[in-house]
Amino acid sequence: MxxxxxxxxxxxxxxxxxxxxxxxxxxxxxxxxxxxxxxxxxxxxxxxxxxxxxxxxxxxxxxxxxxxxxxxxxxxxxxxxxxxxxxxxxxxxxxxxxxxxxxxxxxxxxxxxxxxxxxxxxxAVSPEDLATFFRVMDHIHTVLDDDPEAKPRTAMDLRPAPATPA
Amino acid sequence: MxxxxxxxxxxxxxxxxxxxxxxxxxxxxxxxxxxxxxxxxxxxxxxxxxxxxxxxxxxxxxxxxxxxxxxxxxxxxxxxxxxxxxxxxxxxxxxxxxxxxxxxxxxxxxxxxxxxxxxxxxxAVSPEDLATFFRVMDHIHTVLDDDPEAKPRTAMDLRPAPATPA
DNA sequence: CCAAACTCGTTGCAAATGAAATGATATTGA
DNA sequence: TCAATATCATTTCATTTGCAACGAGTTTGG
Missing domain, CATH: 1.10.10.10 (Winged helix-like DNA-binding domain superfamily/Winged helix DNA-binding domain)
Known part of the structure:
Protein backbone atom coordinates (compact mmCIF):
# COMPACT_ATOMS: atom_id res chain seq x y z
CA MET A 1 0.00 0.00 0.00
CA ALA A 124 15.57 24.71 -32.00
CA VAL A 125 12.16 23.06 -31.72
CA SER A 126 10.58 21.89 -34.94
CA PRO A 127 7.27 23.49 -35.90
CA GLU A 128 5.55 20.12 -35.61
CA ASP A 129 6.88 19.51 -32.12
CA LEU A 130 5.95 23.01 -31.08
CA ALA A 131 2.46 22.54 -32.43
CA THR A 132 2.20 19.29 -30.49
CA PHE A 133 3.43 21.06 -27.40
CA PHE A 134 0.75 23.70 -27.58
CA ARG A 135 -1.86 21.13 -28.50
CA VAL A 136 -1.12 19.07 -25.42
CA MET A 137 -1.29 22.18 -23.26
CA ASP A 138 -4.63 23.01 -24.72
CA HIS A 139 -5.83 19.47 -24.23
CA ILE A 140 -5.02 19.65 -20.54
CA HIS A 141 -7.07 22.82 -20.35
CA THR A 142 -9.92 21.03 -22.04
CA VAL A 143 -9.82 18.25 -19.48
CA LEU A 144 -9.86 20.76 -16.66
CA ASP A 145 -12.81 22.52 -18.27
CA ASP A 146 -14.87 19.42 -17.54
CA ASP A 147 -13.61 19.10 -13.99
CA PRO A 148 -15.93 20.73 -11.46
CA GLU A 149 -13.03 21.00 -8.99
CA ALA A 150 -10.95 23.04 -11.38
CA LYS A 151 -11.13 26.78 -11.66
CA PRO A 152 -12.80 27.80 -14.92
CA ARG A 153 -10.69 29.22 -17.68
CA THR A 154 -11.00 32.86 -18.54
CA ALA A 155 -12.82 33.55 -21.77
CA MET A 156 -9.72 34.87 -23.45
CA ASP A 157 -7.69 31.76 -22.75
CA LEU A 158 -10.36 29.59 -24.27
CA ARG A 159 -9.38 30.49 -27.78
CA PRO A 160 -5.61 30.67 -28.12
CA ALA A 161 -4.18 31.47 -31.52
CA PRO A 162 -4.48 28.23 -33.49
CA ALA A 163 -1.14 26.54 -33.89
CA THR A 164 -2.17 24.51 -36.91
CA PRO A 165 -5.09 26.07 -38.72
CA ALA A 166 -7.25 23.50 -40.46
CA MET B 1 7.70 50.55 -34.83
CA ALA B 124 -6.26 11.06 -24.18
CA VAL B 125 -2.80 12.16 -25.27
CA SER B 126 -0.80 9.67 -27.30
CA PRO B 127 2.47 8.46 -25.80
CA GLU B 128 4.39 10.04 -28.66
CA ASP B 129 2.74 13.41 -28.18
CA LEU B 130 3.30 13.23 -24.47
CA ALA B 131 6.94 12.38 -25.01
CA THR B 132 7.22 15.34 -27.35
CA PHE B 133 5.55 17.53 -24.78
CA PHE B 134 8.04 16.63 -22.09
CA ARG B 135 10.90 16.85 -24.53
CA VAL B 136 10.00 20.41 -25.49
CA MET B 137 9.73 21.35 -21.84
CA ASP B 138 13.13 19.94 -21.20
CA HIS B 139 14.52 21.71 -24.21
CA ILE B 140 13.32 25.05 -22.87
CA HIS B 141 15.10 24.26 -19.64
CA THR B 142 18.23 23.53 -21.60
CA VAL B 143 18.08 26.88 -23.33
CA LEU B 144 17.64 28.63 -20.00
CA ASP B 145 20.60 26.73 -18.61
CA ASP B 146 22.80 28.64 -21.05
CA ASP B 147 21.20 31.98 -20.27
CA PRO B 148 23.13 33.95 -17.65
CA GLU B 149 19.99 35.96 -16.87
CA ALA B 150 18.03 32.85 -15.97
CA LYS B 151 17.98 31.28 -12.55
CA PRO B 152 19.88 28.00 -12.55
CA ARG B 153 17.97 24.78 -12.40
CA THR B 154 18.11 22.69 -9.25
CA ALA B 155 20.20 19.55 -9.52
CA MET B 156 17.21 17.30 -9.19
CA ASP B 157 15.34 18.90 -12.05
CA LEU B 158 18.29 18.38 -14.34
CA ARG B 159 17.60 14.69 -14.70
CA PRO B 160 13.89 14.06 -15.05
CA ALA B 161 12.73 10.51 -15.44
CA PRO B 162 13.24 9.61 -19.09
CA ALA B 163 9.98 9.58 -20.97
CA THR B 164 11.15 7.06 -23.54
CA PRO B 165 13.92 4.88 -22.19
CA ALA B 166 16.37 3.77 -24.84
C1' DC C 1 45.50 26.74 17.82
C1' DC C 2 42.56 30.05 16.48
C1' DA C 3 40.70 33.73 13.67
C1' DA C 4 38.50 34.36 9.22
C1' DA C 5 35.41 32.56 6.04
C1' DC C 6 31.86 29.56 5.13
C1' DT C 7 27.44 26.86 5.75
C1' DC C 8 23.30 25.68 8.23
C1' DG C 9 18.52 26.70 9.73
C1' DT C 10 15.73 30.36 11.42
C1' DT C 11 13.78 34.81 11.91
C1' DG C 12 12.78 39.97 10.76
C1' DC C 13 10.76 42.67 7.78
C1' DA C 14 8.73 44.78 4.00
C1' DA C 15 6.11 43.76 0.01
C1' DA C 16 2.71 40.95 -2.37
C1' DT C 17 -1.34 38.26 -2.28
C1' DG C 18 -6.28 36.97 -2.19
C1' DA C 19 -10.73 36.52 0.14
C1' DA C 20 -14.07 39.25 1.95
C1' DA C 21 -15.97 43.72 3.13
C1' DT C 22 -17.02 48.42 1.60
C1' DG C 23 -18.93 52.34 -0.81
C1' DA C 24 -20.72 53.82 -4.96
C1' DT C 25 -23.51 53.19 -8.88
C1' DA C 26 -27.00 50.39 -11.86
C1' DT C 27 -30.54 47.40 -12.63
C1' DT C 28 -34.58 44.93 -11.46
C1' DG C 29 -39.17 44.03 -10.07
C1' DA C 30 -43.11 44.90 -7.47
C1' DT D 1 -41.48 55.03 -7.84
C1' DC D 2 -38.39 53.07 -5.08
C1' DA D 3 -36.73 49.29 -2.26
C1' DA D 4 -34.03 45.10 -3.10
C1' DT D 5 -30.50 43.11 -5.56
C1' DA D 6 -26.46 43.09 -8.48
C1' DT D 7 -22.14 44.90 -10.24
C1' DC D 8 -17.93 47.68 -10.16
C1' DA D 9 -13.55 49.24 -8.22
C1' DT D 10 -11.23 49.81 -4.14
C1' DT D 11 -9.77 48.92 0.40
C1' DT D 12 -9.11 46.13 4.52
C1' DC D 13 -7.01 42.53 6.77
C1' DA D 14 -4.76 38.36 7.65
C1' DT D 15 -1.61 35.44 5.46
C1' DT D 16 2.22 34.27 2.44
C1' DT D 17 6.28 35.39 0.26
C1' DG D 18 11.30 36.11 -0.46
C1' DC D 19 15.34 38.70 0.50
C1' DA D 20 18.56 39.79 3.79
C1' DA D 21 20.32 39.47 8.31
C1' DC D 22 21.25 36.70 12.13
C1' DG D 23 23.13 33.23 15.63
C1' DA D 24 25.13 28.85 15.83
C1' DG D 25 28.19 25.54 14.19
C1' DT D 26 32.07 24.04 11.00
C1' DT D 27 35.97 24.28 7.95
C1' DT D 28 40.12 26.41 6.41
C1' DG D 29 44.65 28.38 6.44
C1' DG D 30 48.27 30.49 8.59
Whole structure:
Protein backbone atom coordinates (compact mmCIF):
# COMPACT_ATOMS: atom_id res chain seq x y z
CA MET A 1 0.00 0.00 0.00
CA UNK A 2 2.91 2.31 0.57
CA UNK A 3 3.60 4.26 -2.60
CA UNK A 4 7.30 3.47 -2.78
CA UNK A 5 7.83 5.13 -6.08
CA UNK A 6 6.79 8.67 -6.80
CA UNK A 7 9.16 11.09 -8.46
CA UNK A 8 8.36 14.76 -8.19
CA UNK A 9 10.73 15.42 -11.07
CA UNK A 10 8.55 13.45 -13.47
CA UNK A 11 5.24 14.64 -12.09
CA UNK A 12 3.46 16.81 -14.60
CA UNK A 13 2.11 19.48 -12.24
CA UNK A 14 5.52 19.93 -10.66
CA UNK A 15 7.30 20.05 -13.97
CA UNK A 16 4.90 22.65 -15.26
CA UNK A 17 5.30 24.74 -12.14
CA UNK A 18 9.08 24.67 -12.24
CA UNK A 19 9.33 25.49 -15.92
CA UNK A 20 6.68 28.15 -15.78
CA UNK A 21 8.31 29.88 -12.87
CA UNK A 22 11.70 29.80 -14.51
CA UNK A 23 10.41 31.17 -17.79
CA UNK A 24 8.33 33.85 -16.09
CA UNK A 25 11.26 34.96 -14.03
CA UNK A 26 13.53 35.15 -17.02
CA UNK A 27 11.03 37.33 -18.79
CA UNK A 28 10.47 39.54 -15.77
CA UNK A 29 14.18 40.20 -15.61
CA UNK A 30 13.68 41.90 -18.93
CA UNK A 31 10.78 44.21 -18.22
CA UNK A 32 11.82 44.57 -14.62
CA UNK A 33 15.24 45.91 -15.36
CA UNK A 34 14.24 48.06 -18.30
CA UNK A 35 10.96 49.48 -17.00
CA UNK A 36 10.54 48.42 -13.41
CA UNK A 37 7.48 46.34 -14.18
CA UNK A 38 6.18 43.24 -12.49
CA UNK A 39 4.22 40.52 -14.21
CA UNK A 40 0.79 41.94 -13.38
CA UNK A 41 1.73 45.29 -14.85
CA UNK A 42 3.16 43.69 -17.94
CA UNK A 43 -0.03 41.76 -18.53
CA UNK A 44 -2.19 44.82 -18.06
CA UNK A 45 -0.16 46.85 -20.52
CA UNK A 46 -0.25 44.13 -23.14
CA UNK A 47 -3.95 43.70 -22.75
CA UNK A 48 -4.55 47.41 -23.15
CA UNK A 49 -2.55 47.46 -26.34
CA UNK A 50 -4.92 44.92 -27.76
CA UNK A 51 -8.19 46.05 -26.32
CA UNK A 52 -7.94 49.80 -25.84
CA UNK A 53 -9.92 51.46 -23.08
CA UNK A 54 -11.29 48.73 -20.82
CA UNK A 55 -12.43 48.27 -17.26
CA UNK A 56 -10.68 46.57 -14.36
CA UNK A 57 -13.19 43.78 -14.59
CA UNK A 58 -12.40 43.25 -18.25
CA UNK A 59 -8.69 43.01 -17.58
CA UNK A 60 -9.41 40.64 -14.73
CA UNK A 61 -11.44 38.46 -17.05
CA UNK A 62 -8.81 38.40 -19.75
CA UNK A 63 -5.35 38.07 -18.28
CA UNK A 64 -5.80 35.71 -15.35
CA UNK A 65 -5.25 38.15 -12.54
CA UNK A 66 -7.44 38.59 -9.48
CA UNK A 67 -9.38 41.81 -9.38
CA UNK A 68 -7.45 43.47 -6.54
CA UNK A 69 -4.23 42.65 -8.29
CA UNK A 70 -5.43 44.33 -11.45
CA UNK A 71 -6.61 47.33 -9.50
CA UNK A 72 -3.26 47.76 -7.81
CA UNK A 73 -1.31 47.14 -10.98
CA UNK A 74 -3.32 49.82 -12.72
CA UNK A 75 -2.70 52.24 -9.86
CA UNK A 76 1.04 51.71 -10.07
CA UNK A 77 0.99 52.06 -13.83
CA UNK A 78 -1.00 55.25 -13.52
CA UNK A 79 1.49 56.60 -11.02
CA UNK A 80 4.25 55.75 -13.48
CA UNK A 81 2.34 57.54 -16.22
CA UNK A 82 1.98 54.48 -18.42
CA UNK A 83 -1.81 54.30 -18.32
CA UNK A 84 -4.62 56.71 -17.66
CA UNK A 85 -7.96 56.21 -15.98
CA UNK A 86 -10.98 58.07 -17.24
CA UNK A 87 -14.43 57.88 -15.75
CA UNK A 88 -16.63 55.56 -17.79
CA UNK A 89 -19.07 57.33 -20.07
CA UNK A 90 -22.37 55.56 -19.59
CA UNK A 91 -21.82 53.52 -16.44
CA UNK A 92 -20.49 55.55 -13.55
CA UNK A 93 -18.97 52.52 -11.89
CA UNK A 94 -16.75 51.57 -14.76
CA UNK A 95 -13.30 52.98 -15.18
CA UNK A 96 -11.87 53.21 -18.66
CA UNK A 97 -8.20 52.36 -18.55
CA UNK A 98 -6.02 53.08 -21.55
CA UNK A 99 -2.40 53.40 -22.52
CA UNK A 100 -0.67 56.74 -22.48
CA UNK A 101 1.97 57.60 -25.06
CA UNK A 102 4.58 56.62 -22.51
CA UNK A 103 2.78 53.31 -22.12
CA UNK A 104 2.92 52.75 -25.85
CA UNK A 105 6.58 53.58 -25.90
CA UNK A 106 7.29 51.20 -23.05
CA UNK A 107 5.52 48.40 -24.90
CA UNK A 108 7.28 49.25 -28.13
CA UNK A 109 10.46 48.73 -26.18
CA UNK A 110 9.52 45.61 -24.26
CA UNK A 111 7.52 43.59 -26.75
CA UNK A 112 10.31 42.99 -29.25
CA UNK A 113 12.54 41.84 -26.40
CA UNK A 114 9.79 39.58 -25.08
CA UNK A 115 9.24 38.09 -28.49
CA UNK A 116 12.96 37.62 -28.82
CA UNK A 117 13.12 35.68 -25.57
CA UNK A 118 10.20 33.51 -26.55
CA UNK A 119 11.71 32.83 -29.94
CA UNK A 120 15.02 31.96 -28.37
CA UNK A 121 13.39 29.44 -26.06
CA UNK A 122 11.93 27.38 -28.89
CA UNK A 123 14.29 28.26 -31.71
CA ALA A 124 15.57 24.71 -32.00
CA VAL A 125 12.16 23.06 -31.72
CA SER A 126 10.58 21.89 -34.94
CA PRO A 127 7.27 23.49 -35.90
CA GLU A 128 5.55 20.12 -35.61
CA ASP A 129 6.88 19.51 -32.12
CA LEU A 130 5.95 23.01 -31.08
CA ALA A 131 2.46 22.54 -32.43
CA THR A 132 2.20 19.29 -30.49
CA PHE A 133 3.43 21.06 -27.40
CA PHE A 134 0.75 23.70 -27.58
CA ARG A 135 -1.86 21.13 -28.50
CA VAL A 136 -1.12 19.07 -25.42
CA MET A 137 -1.29 22.18 -23.26
CA ASP A 138 -4.63 23.01 -24.72
CA HIS A 139 -5.83 19.47 -24.23
CA ILE A 140 -5.02 19.65 -20.54
CA HIS A 141 -7.07 22.82 -20.35
CA THR A 142 -9.92 21.03 -22.04
CA VAL A 143 -9.82 18.25 -19.48
CA LEU A 144 -9.86 20.76 -16.66
CA ASP A 145 -12.81 22.52 -18.27
CA ASP A 146 -14.87 19.42 -17.54
CA ASP A 147 -13.61 19.10 -13.99
CA PRO A 148 -15.93 20.73 -11.46
CA GLU A 149 -13.03 21.00 -8.99
CA ALA A 150 -10.95 23.04 -11.38
CA LYS A 151 -11.13 26.78 -11.66
CA PRO A 152 -12.80 27.80 -14.92
CA ARG A 153 -10.69 29.22 -17.68
CA THR A 154 -11.00 32.86 -18.54
CA ALA A 155 -12.82 33.55 -21.77
CA MET A 156 -9.72 34.87 -23.45
CA ASP A 157 -7.69 31.76 -22.75
CA LEU A 158 -10.36 29.59 -24.27
CA ARG A 159 -9.38 30.49 -27.78
CA PRO A 160 -5.61 30.67 -28.12
CA ALA A 161 -4.18 31.47 -31.52
CA PRO A 162 -4.48 28.23 -33.49
CA ALA A 163 -1.14 26.54 -33.89
CA THR A 164 -2.17 24.51 -36.91
CA PRO A 165 -5.09 26.07 -38.72
CA ALA A 166 -7.25 23.50 -40.46
CA MET B 1 7.70 50.55 -34.83
CA UNK B 2 4.57 50.16 -32.77
CA UNK B 3 4.01 46.48 -32.07
CA UNK B 4 0.42 46.37 -33.24
CA UNK B 5 0.07 42.67 -32.84
CA UNK B 6 0.93 40.86 -29.67
CA UNK B 7 -1.41 38.29 -28.19
CA UNK B 8 -0.90 37.32 -24.61
CA UNK B 9 -2.99 34.22 -25.22
CA UNK B 10 -0.45 32.82 -27.65
CA UNK B 11 2.61 33.95 -25.73
CA UNK B 12 4.50 30.98 -24.39
CA UNK B 13 5.41 32.35 -20.94
CA UNK B 14 1.84 33.42 -20.34
CA UNK B 15 0.39 30.16 -21.53
CA UNK B 16 2.72 28.22 -19.31
CA UNK B 17 1.86 30.37 -16.33
CA UNK B 18 -1.88 30.03 -16.81
CA UNK B 19 -1.81 26.29 -17.34
CA UNK B 20 0.62 25.68 -14.53
CA UNK B 21 -1.43 27.69 -12.08
CA UNK B 22 -4.61 25.94 -13.07
CA UNK B 23 -3.09 22.48 -12.77
CA UNK B 24 -1.41 23.30 -9.47
CA UNK B 25 -4.61 24.62 -8.05
CA UNK B 26 -6.56 21.58 -9.12
CA UNK B 27 -4.05 19.37 -7.43
CA UNK B 28 -3.96 21.44 -4.28
CA UNK B 29 -7.71 21.11 -3.98
CA UNK B 30 -7.01 17.44 -3.46
CA UNK B 31 -4.37 17.52 -0.76
CA UNK B 32 -5.78 20.72 0.69
CA UNK B 33 -9.21 19.30 1.33
CA UNK B 34 -8.05 15.88 2.45
CA UNK B 35 -5.05 16.81 4.57
CA UNK B 36 -4.90 20.59 4.83
CA UNK B 37 -1.63 20.79 2.95
CA UNK B 38 -0.29 23.55 0.76
CA UNK B 39 2.03 23.02 -2.17
CA UNK B 40 5.24 23.54 -0.21
CA UNK B 41 4.22 20.93 2.34
CA UNK B 42 3.21 18.50 -0.37
CA UNK B 43 6.58 18.84 -2.06
CA UNK B 44 8.46 18.36 1.18
CA UNK B 45 6.54 15.21 2.04
CA UNK B 46 7.07 13.70 -1.39
CA UNK B 47 10.75 14.45 -1.29
CA UNK B 48 11.11 12.85 2.11
CA UNK B 49 9.43 9.71 0.86
CA UNK B 50 12.09 9.41 -1.76
CA UNK B 51 15.14 10.57 0.11
CA UNK B 52 14.56 9.69 3.73
CA UNK B 53 16.15 11.84 6.43
CA UNK B 54 17.48 14.97 4.79
CA UNK B 55 18.30 18.55 5.67
CA UNK B 56 16.41 21.73 4.92
CA UNK B 57 19.12 22.64 2.46
CA UNK B 58 18.71 19.37 0.65
CA UNK B 59 14.97 19.85 0.29
CA UNK B 60 15.59 23.39 -0.89
CA UNK B 61 17.97 22.10 -3.52
CA UNK B 62 15.63 19.42 -4.76
CA UNK B 63 12.08 20.70 -4.90
CA UNK B 64 12.42 24.29 -6.05
CA UNK B 65 11.43 26.03 -2.86
CA UNK B 66 13.27 28.89 -1.21
CA UNK B 67 14.99 28.00 2.02
CA UNK B 68 12.69 29.96 4.34
CA UNK B 69 9.70 28.40 2.68
CA UNK B 70 11.07 24.93 3.28
CA UNK B 71 11.86 25.79 6.87
CA UNK B 72 8.35 27.02 7.52
CA UNK B 73 6.73 24.14 5.68
CA UNK B 74 8.72 21.70 7.79
CA UNK B 75 7.66 23.50 10.96
CA UNK B 76 4.02 23.24 10.02
CA UNK B 77 4.40 19.60 9.08
CA UNK B 78 6.11 18.91 12.36
CA UNK B 79 3.30 20.62 14.23
CA UNK B 80 0.86 18.41 12.34
CA UNK B 81 2.90 15.37 13.25
CA UNK B 82 3.67 14.38 9.66
CA UNK B 83 7.43 14.79 9.92
CA UNK B 84 10.01 14.75 12.69
CA UNK B 85 13.21 16.68 13.10
CA UNK B 86 16.21 15.04 14.69
CA UNK B 87 19.51 16.69 15.37
CA UNK B 88 22.07 15.77 12.72
CA UNK B 89 24.64 13.22 13.81
CA UNK B 90 27.95 14.55 12.63
CA UNK B 91 27.26 18.16 11.74
CA UNK B 92 25.56 20.08 14.51
CA UNK B 93 24.03 22.54 12.09
CA UNK B 94 22.16 19.99 10.04
CA UNK B 95 18.68 18.89 10.90
CA UNK B 96 17.55 15.46 9.76
CA UNK B 97 13.94 15.66 8.65
CA UNK B 98 12.01 12.46 8.08
CA UNK B 99 8.48 11.21 7.70
CA UNK B 100 6.52 9.97 10.67
CA UNK B 101 4.09 7.09 10.34
CA UNK B 102 1.33 9.64 10.01
CA UNK B 103 3.33 11.27 7.23
CA UNK B 104 3.59 7.96 5.43
CA UNK B 105 -0.10 7.37 5.80
CA UNK B 106 -0.91 10.81 4.48
CA UNK B 107 1.23 10.19 1.41
CA UNK B 108 -0.26 6.73 0.94
CA UNK B 109 -3.56 8.52 0.78
CA UNK B 110 -2.60 11.47 -1.39
CA UNK B 111 -0.22 9.98 -3.92
CA UNK B 112 -2.69 7.66 -5.62
CA UNK B 113 -5.10 10.57 -5.95
CA UNK B 114 -2.34 12.77 -7.33
CA UNK B 115 -1.34 10.15 -9.84
CA UNK B 116 -4.96 9.74 -10.78
CA UNK B 117 -5.31 13.45 -11.49
CA UNK B 118 -2.15 13.48 -13.55
CA UNK B 119 -3.25 10.43 -15.50
CA UNK B 120 -6.63 11.97 -16.12
CA UNK B 121 -5.07 15.13 -17.53
CA UNK B 122 -3.17 13.31 -20.25
CA UNK B 123 -5.28 10.20 -20.63
CA ALA B 124 -6.26 11.06 -24.18
CA VAL B 125 -2.80 12.16 -25.27
CA SER B 126 -0.80 9.67 -27.30
CA PRO B 127 2.47 8.46 -25.80
CA GLU B 128 4.39 10.04 -28.66
CA ASP B 129 2.74 13.41 -28.18
CA LEU B 130 3.30 13.23 -24.47
CA ALA B 131 6.94 12.38 -25.01
CA THR B 132 7.22 15.34 -27.35
CA PHE B 133 5.55 17.53 -24.78
CA PHE B 134 8.04 16.63 -22.09
CA ARG B 135 10.90 16.85 -24.53
CA VAL B 136 10.00 20.41 -25.49
CA MET B 137 9.73 21.35 -21.84
CA ASP B 138 13.13 19.94 -21.20
CA HIS B 139 14.52 21.71 -24.21
CA ILE B 140 13.32 25.05 -22.87
CA HIS B 141 15.10 24.26 -19.64
CA THR B 142 18.23 23.53 -21.60
CA VAL B 143 18.08 26.88 -23.33
CA LEU B 144 17.64 28.63 -20.00
CA ASP B 145 20.60 26.73 -18.61
CA ASP B 146 22.80 28.64 -21.05
CA ASP B 147 21.20 31.98 -20.27
CA PRO B 148 23.13 33.95 -17.65
CA GLU B 149 19.99 35.96 -16.87
CA ALA B 150 18.03 32.85 -15.97
CA LYS B 151 17.98 31.28 -12.55
CA PRO B 152 19.88 28.00 -12.55
CA ARG B 153 17.97 24.78 -12.40
CA THR B 154 18.11 22.69 -9.25
CA ALA B 155 20.20 19.55 -9.52
CA MET B 156 17.21 17.30 -9.19
CA ASP B 157 15.34 18.90 -12.05
CA LEU B 158 18.29 18.38 -14.34
CA ARG B 159 17.60 14.69 -14.70
CA PRO B 160 13.89 14.06 -15.05
CA ALA B 161 12.73 10.51 -15.44
CA PRO B 162 13.24 9.61 -19.09
CA ALA B 163 9.98 9.58 -20.97
CA THR B 164 11.15 7.06 -23.54
CA PRO B 165 13.92 4.88 -22.19
CA ALA B 166 16.37 3.77 -24.84
C1' DC C 1 45.50 26.74 17.82
C1' DC C 2 42.56 30.05 16.48
C1' DA C 3 40.70 33.73 13.67
C1' DA C 4 38.50 34.36 9.22
C1' DA C 5 35.41 32.56 6.04
C1' DC C 6 31.86 29.56 5.13
C1' DT C 7 27.44 26.86 5.75
C1' DC C 8 23.30 25.68 8.23
C1' DG C 9 18.52 26.70 9.73
C1' DT C 10 15.73 30.36 11.42
C1' DT C 11 13.78 34.81 11.91
C1' DG C 12 12.78 39.97 10.76
C1' DC C 13 10.76 42.67 7.78
C1' DA C 14 8.73 44.78 4.00
C1' DA C 15 6.11 43.76 0.01
C1' DA C 16 2.71 40.95 -2.37
C1' DT C 17 -1.34 38.26 -2.28
C1' DG C 18 -6.28 36.97 -2.19
C1' DA C 19 -10.73 36.52 0.14
C1' DA C 20 -14.07 39.25 1.95
C1' DA C 21 -15.97 43.72 3.13
C1' DT C 22 -17.02 48.42 1.60
C1' DG C 23 -18.93 52.34 -0.81
C1' DA C 24 -20.72 53.82 -4.96
C1' DT C 25 -23.51 53.19 -8.88
C1' DA C 26 -27.00 50.39 -11.86
C1' DT C 27 -30.54 47.40 -12.63
C1' DT C 28 -34.58 44.93 -11.46
C1' DG C 29 -39.17 44.03 -10.07
C1' DA C 30 -43.11 44.90 -7.47
C1' DT D 1 -41.48 55.03 -7.84
C1' DC D 2 -38.39 53.07 -5.08
C1' DA D 3 -36.73 49.29 -2.26
C1' DA D 4 -34.03 45.10 -3.10
C1' DT D 5 -30.50 43.11 -5.56
C1' DA D 6 -26.46 43.09 -8.48
C1' DT D 7 -22.14 44.90 -10.24
C1' DC D 8 -17.93 47.68 -10.16
C1' DA D 9 -13.55 49.24 -8.22
C1' DT D 10 -11.23 49.81 -4.14
C1' DT D 11 -9.77 48.92 0.40
C1' DT D 12 -9.11 46.13 4.52
C1' DC D 13 -7.01 42.53 6.77
C1' DA D 14 -4.76 38.36 7.65
C1' DT D 15 -1.61 35.44 5.46
C1' DT D 16 2.22 34.27 2.44
C1' DT D 17 6.28 35.39 0.26
C1' DG D 18 11.30 36.11 -0.46
C1' DC D 19 15.34 38.70 0.50
C1' DA D 20 18.56 39.79 3.79
C1' DA D 21 20.32 39.47 8.31
C1' DC D 22 21.25 36.70 12.13
C1' DG D 23 23.13 33.23 15.63
C1' DA D 24 25.13 28.85 15.83
C1' DG D 25 28.19 25.54 14.19
C1' DT D 26 32.07 24.04 11.00
C1' DT D 27 35.97 24.28 7.95
C1' DT D 28 40.12 26.41 6.41
C1' DG D 29 44.65 28.38 6.44
C1' DG D 30 48.27 30.49 8.59
Missing amino acids: TPDTFHLSSFLPYRLAVLSERVSRRLSVEYGRTHGLVVAEWRVLVHLLRCGAVSVRDIHNCVNLEKPRVSRAVSRLEAEGLVQKTQGEGDGRLVAISLTDAGYRALADIIPAAKQIERHLVK | TPDTFHLSSFLPYRLAVLSERVSRRLSVEYGRTHGLVVAEWRVLVHLLRCGAVSVRDIHNCVNLEKPRVSRAVSRLEAEGLVQKTQGEGDGRLVAISLTDAGYRALADIIPAAKQIERHLVK
